[in-house]
Amino acid sequence: MAEPPASAARPTSLPVLHVVDDDTVTRTLVCKVGERLGFRAEGFASPAAFLEASAREQPDLVVVDLAIGDSDGIAVLQGLARRRCSVPLIVSSGLDHRVLGSAVRIGRSLGLTMLDPLRKPAGPAELMAALRDAASKALPIRDRDLDEALGAGQLVPYYQPKLRIADRVPVGAEALVRWEHPTRGTLGPGEFLPLAESGASITPLTFMMVERAARDCATWRRLGHDVGVAVNVSARCVGEPDFAERIADLVAQAGIDPGALTLEVTETAAMADTANVTTALARLRIRGFSLSMDDFGTGYSSLAELYRMPFSELKIERGFVSGMPHDRDATLITRAVVGLAKTLGLRTVAEGVETEASLELLAEMGCDVAQGFLIGHPMPLPGFIGWLDQAAGGHVAPQVGLEEAA
Template sequence: MERAELVGGRLDRGAMALAQRTRRPRPQLMVGLLTLSMGAASAAVVFRFAADGVTAPASSAGLWWLAGLAVLFFLTEGFTVHVRVRRGAHGINVSEFGMVVGLLTFDPVTVILLRAVAGGAGLIAVRGQRGAKLAFNVALLAVQAAVGALVFHAITPHVLAGSADGIGPRTVLATYLAMIAADVVAAVLLTAVIAVHDDPGEWRRLPAALRSTWLVVVTTTVALISFLATTEPQWTPALIGIVAVVLLLAYRAYLALGDGNAEVEQLYGFTRALDGTRGIDDLVTVVLDRARDMLRAGTAELVVAHGDELRHTRLTGSSGRPAAHLGSPGADAWLGPALLGTPVRRPPGAAGDAMAVPVAFGEHRAVLVVADSLADAGGFTEAKLRLFGALANHAGAALGRADLVDRLRREAAEKQHLALHDPLSGLPNRRHFQELLEAGLAAARAAGTGLAVLVLDLDRFKEINDALGHETGDALLREVGERLRAHVDGRGRVARFGGDEFAVLLPTDGSPGAALAAAAELAEVVEQPIAIGPLVLAARASVGGAVAPAHGDDPETLIRHADVAMYAAKESTGLRLYDSELDRNSPQRLALIADLRRAVERGEITVAYQPKVDPRTGRVVGAEALARWRHPELGSVHPDVFIPLAEHSGLIWPLTLHVLRLALDCRAEWARAGHDLHVAVNLSPNSLLDAALPELVERLLEATGNPARSLTLEITESTILADPAGSLATLERLHALGVEISIDDFGTGYSSLGRLRELPLHEVKIDKSFVQRVAEDHRDRAVVRSAVQLGHALDLRVVAEGVEDVDTYAYLAAQGCDVVQGYLLSRPLPAEEFRQWLHIHSRNVTHTFG
């Protein structure tokens, strides 16, 4: 019979015991009211039977029968088989024997009182129950007896009349129905008290508890046979006892098998509970809660090794979130075998019984632990340790997946952050700033206010980088970014576009004056002295601004206009707002870029050649290839116009390759005509930084049939010395091919001459600004004379450009200049005209020098 004993689980575990739940007054109060209600109901039934004068069936029952019944009620409380329901359990015992004998032998008042008193004594003596738990169980014993008595006497009304017809089919039916009704009432009341006290979900398990009612039929049948056998010969009780023992053993075997099946079902339910995409923290909670339920423990925890420390995540008490703490070496010593891979049990003692099994997920060394076995669970056994190990295997796989998912999510978040933020300063990058600006513009339009975009660039930052190193430069950029962020915090946003360029977004009233004032504040913030280690640096910033909606109403336009204003600020006072007159990217300029792109793609760019002559012999030694563009509508476009356009629009690389190809083709024609000349081609600053340049040059030389020595690549001094380390690899590869390298516009830069000695150079070209006045300015003569001497000292060929008169030519020849070029000899000529000029000049030189 499933009956009213609160055994362990929800109402019998440590701090969860009913008598100790002082911190939850409402559940305790409700359980107390339920206990009083059951006691009152039982008393009402007793008074009703007493008032109605209900008598017992005819029998020879006497004092010995009464004492035997009391002993039977007392002893059956000590023999209880527990059917687990999560961490709680329903108790099943053989109290039907006492109830059947009592209903068939004594009056209902006696049965109810004897069941409550003798059964309560058994709970005290055999089960050791006390306090509120004892009160509830005694009240439930009385309710069961009262319900059984009510059903029994309702079906057998002859008892009310005092008649005695013996034990017939009707009496047997009444006995069965009385026992079943008592069992159902007990199941409902026990479920109710568990639901009220700890787990409202207990009602979902009521149908499973009611399905065990069939066991009542078995025990009632045995009880009826035993009672009837008392009127038979002496051997009948012995036979019935044998049958009872066999049934008892079979019943125990069935329960053992049921427990095994229940464990399999619970393990399956455990694995199902681990499914899903929850994070590692939620999954740990599920693992600990389920482990505690399955193994009937008061505490469950996950212990993870982090270096020499053990971090505990413990779940104890009622349902809730686990708590984390660091372990202590002494208390955790027993976990050593489990951390090394061997399950271990800790026997009961001062620290309480516990089990620990290894669980592996990711790179973590960890163990699962359950402790404080519940009173009715029978302690932690080897069988439970094996079950715990199987549970840990499933938990490890689930935790490993969750840990991997969490790491992937963190990596995705980090990548997303890196995609939107500058790694040096942590500020938003250009892409993120555009998104912020888009949102800010929408908000400003909705509110009818304005918005200012300020672009800030540090002046002479490269000098700080070169002089003090990149580490100092990076520290300066971080400090500037932090200052700007702190200055606009709560009002706007700061971004780093790259290099030493920052952008600031600020809501304003839309007036130019407010934007200019904000720009001045930013410049003042940046220009405060900055301490970096032992150094104190003074940075200066140029700030340009654009205001929405006056200067644009989309992110791209506002940023571009603020950038235009910033470059204008560098050339003036350091602060400028956008003005259309500052914008070189006018519609006409953009149209010219589009025309240039088409001209490059169609090969419409031509090359003119200016001869280079040895001033001592007059012989032509080479020519410089110069790009020329004749626009179909605008006519001839000067190189000083379209070359910067090509550099800023990304066309300089295909333009350079086009000029190289044409120049090498012409040089090959000169060679076939008997003129072994070299041809010089100018390279843009970005070309030298392209790692593919040497390979492309080598292919062009092979395709045109020219030796590498016949090609000279001219690079300006500022270009090659801006980043000598980055350019050195490309220069050395070109040098290895045999291509000659020339420094153009020599003398106009500001770099160290010592660096020239370290680079693989062949030629220096004195800028025409020094050459053109050499005949009349002694200072220019000194510069040219020094340049020639320096070049020869470095074993370099010296070229002078801009030679326009005979005196200059004669002076350069006297100073030992190796090569000259200029209008005195010839202007740049188209390819065909250059061939004609070369033929005539070569014939004249041959005739002159013989």
């Protein structure tokens, strides 16, 4: 018989965990650990009760014991397979590890999503680690998850430093979104940004990043660090009629000069709706904002279109920069982009700078600003302020080996 969910009063949009185990203590413990990780948990003492409930509401994760009274966990696997249910499963048991392994293989042969098994007895810490790992590997991120994360303040900017190449002085940072997820840990943009860009979340996310970055920029400028900040903006937002006014209002509220904020628009996005985007960008330039064409070299714009667009900066795609100095073609392309930018009176920023050799090549080419492994990795606001403090004292060490920002 199913126990009433301990978290029945919680929002129904939480991911659902079903625990199938005839031992009341174990079942309750797994449910409580799941709730601490942000699940809405429900326990079942028999496969029949679970299968009946899961037919009404499909769970997002199932933990099932292999020995359940007169039945067994294999009945759960077979029941889910008959429904062609792809919900991720963790089988648990105090039986021999070969039995656990066999259950996993049986589930996979039935077409189920089998995660790493769990040996019993398992304490709270072990359960916490297993469920957290399961969530990070198996649970899909949904539109409503992004909406709730925005409302809860879980989406935050990290800052990757930028250095002026000529004298190695900090000139700013790029704000890069991270999701401080309660169950999955810190997520990079590659894990959720494509979903945001395909749905309605991208607009509030874009304005949130501008607002937070402007406020944080005001903070480090009050501390004596006269550097700016860059934020990626969605082309869908740029095309909105009130985009320029909203950006100007957010910057004014933060108390920084418009020139301290650079808005980065990808080359492909900028060319997708030239009339609308050009109008919005022109209004921003009139107000004193800096505008950067991001990932230059990956799109299909003509030089005439580039000339007409009111950008103040070209950002060279990291694939070309990181290929230097061992790839002759990458070096030639980077040199050509730097030369083109100089001809048009645009500042150049090279991202993906990983080695001193690449930095020296960029200096020889006349590139203005560098960003990447060698300069610093993306970091929360306190870490970036600490980096600026170290840079002011001449103590910034290369950050070789750290994962590049997205």
